[in-house]
Amino acid sequence: MIIVMQSSSTPEDTQRVIDRVEALGYQARPDTGEERTVIGVIGDDRPIDPDQIRSLQGVDKVMPILAPYKLASRDFRPKNTIIKVLESTFGGTEIPVMAGPCSVEDRDSTFAIAETLQSFGVKILRGGAFKPRTSPYSFQGLGEPGLQILAEVRERYGMAVVTEVMTSEEVGLCDEYVDILQIGTRNMQNYRLLEAVGKTRTPVLLKRGMSGTIEELLLAAEYILAGGNEQVMICERGIRTYETATRSTFDVNAVPVLKLLTHLPVIVDPSHATGRRDLVDPISRAAVAAGADGLIIEVHADPAAAISDGAQSLPPEQFAELLKSVDRVAQAVDRSLDLATVTA
Amino acid sequence: MIIVMQSSSTPEDTQRVIDRVEALGYQARPDTGEERTVIGVIGDDRPIDPDQIRSLQGVDKVMPILAPYKLASRDFRPKNTIIKVLESTFGGTEIPVMAGPCSVEDRDSTFAIAETLQSFGVKILRGGAFKPRTSPYSFQGLGEPGLQILAEVRERYGMAVVTEVMTSEEVGLCDEYVDILQIGTRNMQNYRLLEAVGKTRTPVLLKRGMSGTIEELLLAAEYILAGGNEQVMICERGIRTYETATRSTFDVNAVPVLKLLTHLPVIVDPSHATGRRDLVDPISRAAVAAGADGLIIEVHADPAAAISDGAQSLPPEQFAELLKSVDRVAQAVDRSLDLATVTA
Amino acid sequence: MIIVMQSSSTPEDTQRVIDRVEALGYQARPDTGEERTVIGVIGDDRPIDPDQIRSLQGVDKVMPILAPYKLASRDFRPKNTIIKVLESTFGGTEIPVMAGPCSVEDRDSTFAIAETLQSFGVKILRGGAFKPRTSPYSFQGLGEPGLQILAEVRERYGMAVVTEVMTSEEVGLCDEYVDILQIGTRNMQNYRLLEAVGKTRTPVLLKRGMSGTIEELLLAAEYILAGGNEQVMICERGIRTYETATRSTFDVNAVPVLKLLTHLPVIVDPSHATGRRDLVDPISRAAVAAGADGLIIEVHADPAAAISDGAQSLPPEQFAELLKSVDRVAQAVDRSLDLATVTA
């Protein structure tokens, strides 16, 4: 950490900063320039909270040098973390595709879409039982009966299932039924929830907050890792910007940046990252071209009749086309989509 | 709601939209222009979920005409909601000031700051027992012992207390101890938590999410109101933008906009809205000049020693100056700070 | 255009709006609902300035239905505009690559990099003679001598050249020397400059403003098209968001969105869209996978010695690798990079 003193600061101010740094167990190396005094902070590898210093009199800026997360960083673990979920592997050469409806709407339609997706080779079904909705008057999900439907799909079709968990109280319940616990974008900084999934040993799909920075996203992952759960996947799903032509702005830069900073698999959700069905195919291709380790895509047998997110859900036939077009791009970067071989 | 069809849409597309609108219980009034077909939707006052329509084939845009919230809107309740908390009243002419440390650090320091604040006429103490922190390695708050300290302050000094509640499980516990339950910025869309405080009858201070829109903020309030708790205060605390000179950008426009849209009291948190101690005084003045109904400000006996948020906490003597300067502005808009008369 | 009246508006307000609409030469169709009066505006295809209506008493919202640009829209011209520049074609199956240093630094280094790039098959050289710099103390470009160097390269190597023009006064001068006139991000809304390049018949590379919306970008193109210059290429180069991990956020969604909205070629600048050399390759792949019609990339013989933008410039050997990796992705979407066949 580098501490820059104000040009108007006094030697007493500087001494007070040095005392504080040393009291916190670090070494301070002051360097008095002609214009400013700058203090280097050296110590062990524990991150220091810059707030402890920033509030001292005479301090102008506090500039961290090391990342504030540790377990999530590639410096700490240079090799990719590999996460296995039933028949699929995240973080390797193959790129799993999670697909399914926004919400689990009922038993029949869920079975139907699962069967269709399986016929395309998809191995992981997504579907929401607990739905965080902006309006209290929108459909809030089926709850536990939705989880039971997912579990039945799992048993019948041998597909893994991923679903969102919204509160620490529901973690245990969801964990009984599903293979991947999803933390939604509105809950990236719901720390109680992160702690709760950190105590399980189930893979977690952690979505970036709508206005979360990459650093905050990795700190959220750190909460889960620090709880002892090493199976965390990071999901870029679009961020909030001033542009209104699309519901979110897909931060494709985040994909290679995350691959450099962390050893965790990086997933992309092109459905939410665009909010528009007609963009999901090109943006899925872009995600894979940029290095994504997995995709999660909304597919609905009849998007026009979907209870939620219909505008961004693909009908099955378009999704089948997408798989082909994306797999070609995957091959062009020496990877491939992780699809089961289907016998006609 | 207005539905605009694509220029390439067919009469069948239009009919399908009309059928859907009518199936949802509304009336559709199509208007076929030379360039586009536009369908007006008329019905009762229930908001329609635009997603139900947006996903239909041939639909270009869906433009809501009415606000998606109801109980929170000034159309629904034209007169200001008045919220009483011990000796203070929010939503009237007087402007209460909540002040205190970011975190409850220990019993002695909390009593000391409470006594100092009371000597300035402050009637409501703020202080965090459960702290949402970006890093898992930062101080997370004292928990229930912190709540007990707040309750002791309440009893000894007769001050009301406000504290943040982070998860639905903790609502009951916090509710036993405090007068105002605060929903923090990271939890504006933690719907389980909103539902939980909606079931209490305790005033709620609902903070805007770091990237929450005004509409989403009012929808979050709607969750609480729909649960039966009518005592909701809306708090602008700065939003996330590209500007890095301040930790957040205080959206002062939101103050008069909210006053037009809702009957609920509008509070401002100048400490988080700036992140810098030297800006808290001018920004508090700006907030009151723009129409704020209350302020919540971080004050610490020794900001340099604060465990959290020291950089934005004011020392007591500066806070005393602030109260004077802000009260002058309050008088200039025919209001006044709600401070107890203190006998020297 | 749809005009929504306030719930508190009077019949007189509505009549005044109708009168205004008719005075402007359009037809008004009022529809008095139970809650709100809504007025549809119908007329010829001239866009109406919503400001003409928004200011009237009793008006709540004005919602445009048609895009405010016309010549740039795909509705107006469904087929791709094809732009030929010497040996290259923009807007077709092949994807031209413009490459070269940020600034033309001197004659020798420019010739050297041109020769290197030509040996890779690159047909268009980029290089700035007039440099818009945030600080008045930074290198501002060589000016006309820089243009002369570009012209010499053009003659000697048969490469086309593209350079930025910063002010209407310099358009004539630049136009003498180069094949493509670039409008930089800071000048997207410099209307005098747009008008000036609109009067030439030279292809224009129009960069999106750092915070320009897609609609504003197309309106800027409309300025050029309205001047009679039909050869406009739209360039996405990253937008300004709250994320600081990269200099800009590459809005990859904009690529397919623009392809749907306009017939003009869509170019991507991965160097500025990331600001980091190590991201240029994956982001170039993503751009092509998403449908980009061209790339413009900063390459420098010795990035560490570059006068400007060294951090995002690629050294030649890395750029050669990029061409191979991107061409593979281009093939995967049934396109190819437009590279000259090079005889060893």
Next chain:
Amino acid sequence: MIIVMQSSSTPEDTQRVIDRVEALGYQARPDTGEERTVIGVIGDDRPIDPDQIRSLQGVDKVMPILAPYKLASRDFRPKNTIIKVLESTFGGTEIPVMAGPCSVEDRDSTFAIAETLQSFGVKILRGGAFKPRTSPYSFQGLGEPGLQILAEVRERYGMAVVTEVMTSEEVGLCDEYVDILQIGTRNMQNYRLLEAVGKTRTPVLLKRGMSGTIEELLLAAEYILAGGNEQVMICERGIRTYETATRSTFDVNAVPVLKLLTHLPVIVDPSHATGRRDLVDPISRAAVAAGADGLIIEVHADPAAAISDGAQSLPPEQFAELLKSVDRVAQAVDRSLDLATVTA
């Protein structure tokens, strides 16, 4: 400047950075920590372009310590710059108000509004002759005839006039007619234009770009100051964010931040900062409460008939009310609006 090396950098990388720093005429002070090597750069007060270093191999981050502007900084000139314009003084205790229509529409209406404003005590008339418009189909201003009308107003009513200049070619012309040259938000980084007004000795009103940072704004001022024109006023006019409830987000924090960083007067434009007539009064009060040195406000005799910006223009009677309400706030911060005493 502080240079942080990557953890994987070699001693050779470090030496290369040191060599570069010294070649640029500065001293390098390397400090090899256990985890990272950090190099302090010390030298004279010329700002170094971080790009010169960032591109070197092994460099992780370059962190500037000093501001990149000098002439604009309060460190360079601690006392407020005072700018006199006819009867008004910017930067002192009194707060001038510039008011008038968005565009000069014709002679009669301009004379009429000038007379009305003068009767309220306003000393400076605003009015656009050259209008930068997002659409090429919108009214572009009267041009020179508009300037002539302003000059006539000036002569007849003794009011100073301020108008926008859009291109370096028009600077000379505008300078003949008006007292203050305005640089609009779209031109904050139009460097040729900044250079051109830097060569005049006329006061400049420099508006912040819609997505300009405070640092970029001060660097734009630096361009003008470096040209020798010391009379620069900085104008905050709202920034672009994700919030759509208002046209812009007024960054009121910028007012006290700018007052700390620069000696130049800080003006606020509440009309553009909100885009809504009903917010101009409270936001003007907020601006003055936060420390603004001047206001520029759109007023139109009949906003509903305004050719441009009608929705944010105030009718005269509302503006008269605003002057009273804002002056009360000004008094509450020991200042006053700079209004001529009017004899009835």
